[in-house]
Amino acid sequence: MQHQMTILQLDLGREWRGGQRQVLYLGRHLAASREYRPVIAAPDGSPLLDCAREEGIQTVPLPSRFEWHPATLLFLRTLIRRERVDCLHTHCARSASLGATLKVLCGGGPLLVHSRRVSYRLGRGWSRKKYALGDAVVGVSAEIAQSLRDSGLRPETVSVIHSGIDPTRYSARKERPDGPLRIGLIGALTPQKGHTVFLDALAELAGRSGVPEWEGIIVGDGPLRGELEERAKHLGLHKQVHFAGYRESRDMLPGFDILAVPSVDGEGSSGVIKEGWACGVPVVTSDLPSNLELVQDGVNGRAFASGNGAALADTLASMAADLQGGGKACAALVRGGSKRLEFFTDEAMAKAYMALYAVLNGDGRACGAV
Structure with a gap:
């Protein structure tokens, strides 16, 4: 049986806005594929978890919405090993911090993908470092991708995948x-x-x-x-x-x-x-x-x-x-x-992410053309 790549989707928002809907859409399409197994992790009680459960997607309630919470870090590090997570995919600034910290705690693995949804330049110090630790960083527009490059990220790690709707x-x-x-x-x-x-x-x-x-x-x-x-x-x-x-x-x-x-x-x-x-x-x-x-x-x-x-x-x-x-x-x-x-549907968005995961899983390098 072909190995399914397990993707742990991280979002620390308690709200239900466009970013959370993108996580749900992506999880839905990953679950429908043969190649990927999505797990969505979000704070306990978040609308995202409720919606994901309704669609039969595996969910993980987190102890806290704060990225530095010791219980969250310990819980996820254990889960990554137990579930043999192949890739962490973060969807907000806080989850980017959480994902980067987990990558360090896990000794450089699993793969780390960040999605960034705002066009502001990255700050200095950890604000930039957490994205630099990513194997791939996705801007949801070309403007955002350029902002990431201008902030000092390696161009070959930066991709553009627009958000989609159903x-x-x-x-x-x-x-x-x-x-x-x-x-x-x-x-x-x-x-x-x-x-x-x-x-x-x-x-x-x-x-x-x-x-x-x-x-x-x-x-x-x-x-x-x-x-x-x-x-x-x-x-x-x-x-x-x-x-x-x-x-x-x-x-x-x-x-x-x-x-x-x-x-x-x-x-x-x-x-x-x-x-x-x-x-x-x-x-x-x-x-x-x-x-x-x-x-x-x-x-x-x-x-x-x-x-x-x-x-x-x-x-x-x-x-x-x-x-x-x-x-x-x-x-x-x-x-x-x-x-x-037609170019900005949830299906088009999910196919682009799957292509990115496949490239990362194949040779560990992101492709800026995605």
């Missing part, structure tokens, strides 16, 4: 014959997501004549909620902008007419852009390099200058006018997005 989870946009256009933003209420740019753009839009009636919907929760609600009131938007809190994106997107992705920094491979494509919602995004790896302006979405609320307002006004006039231009963007999505 298109079958999403429903098509609902046609509504009347009512205001719904302009939506989905994302954690944190600084890098650009909610202030979005609110500034809507305030600009509200002051213009001839713009079709609209309402703004902000989906997500986070530390900035109170501040953003106050800003909306200050801008006179409290009647036109609604804060929906945390909701599943697939439940909200079909009700949108336009999806805005105004992120200002740190963006990886935006999942919500792909989700917008899957639902047939026209997308407008800031022109961060990682966003432009996905969106081609005028082909499968629109792009505006990052941080520029007036530029976003101009684009929103143009898209709203098109939708009011029959939506020919927006329909073309939707068709372009549907075609582009």
Whole structure:
């Protein structure tokens, strides 16, 4: 019988966000293969473990969400030996520390793969060293991969594998014959997501004549909620902008007419852009390099200058006018997005990781072309 390569997936987040969904997708496809056996390790009680168990994937509840916890280190070192783990794959900054420490404690084995989902440069000291200990480091965009190289990692260890979504989870946009256009933003209420740019753009839009009636919907929760609600009131938007809190994106997107992705920094491979494509919602995004790896302006979405609320307002006004006039231009963007999505599915993502594992297992070296 062919040996199955055992991959221990590590994620120390207690939340359920895009990164955790990527771990689940990857685990699902590994479990369906003959060559790989996934084991997902996360803090006890995390949503990731619950979802993985429902799909029949082997799970390991960790004693703590902290990477330096002695019980976690001892537990995982024992598990690696008992389960004959071939590869550790980390999916967040904390788990990268945990994985690198385990590699050292295990005398250089098993193989170590890191996935990095933000484009910030690595810091000095351990922040860089833990990634340098990896046999392969995957940036989920070319911008992130370049940031890793610029931080001093060996170029031959750095690969690019974009995050993927499962298109079958999403429903098509609902046609509504009347009512205001719904302009939506989905994302954690944190600084890098650009909610202030979005609110500034809507305030600009509200002051213009001839713009079709609209309402703004902000989906997500986070530390900035109170501040953003106050800003909306200050801008006179409290009647036109609604804060929906945390909701599943697939439940909200079909009700949108336009999806805005105004992120200002740190963006990886935006999942919500792909989700917008899957639902047939026209997308407008800031022109961060990682966003432009996905969106081609005028082909499968629109792009505006990052941080520029007036530029976003101009684009929103143009898209709203098109939708009011029959939506020919927006329909073309939707068709372009549907075609582009084929390259960013969960299946495409998992196949790329399997190819990387195979290279590592064969000769111990990552391939930057993956």
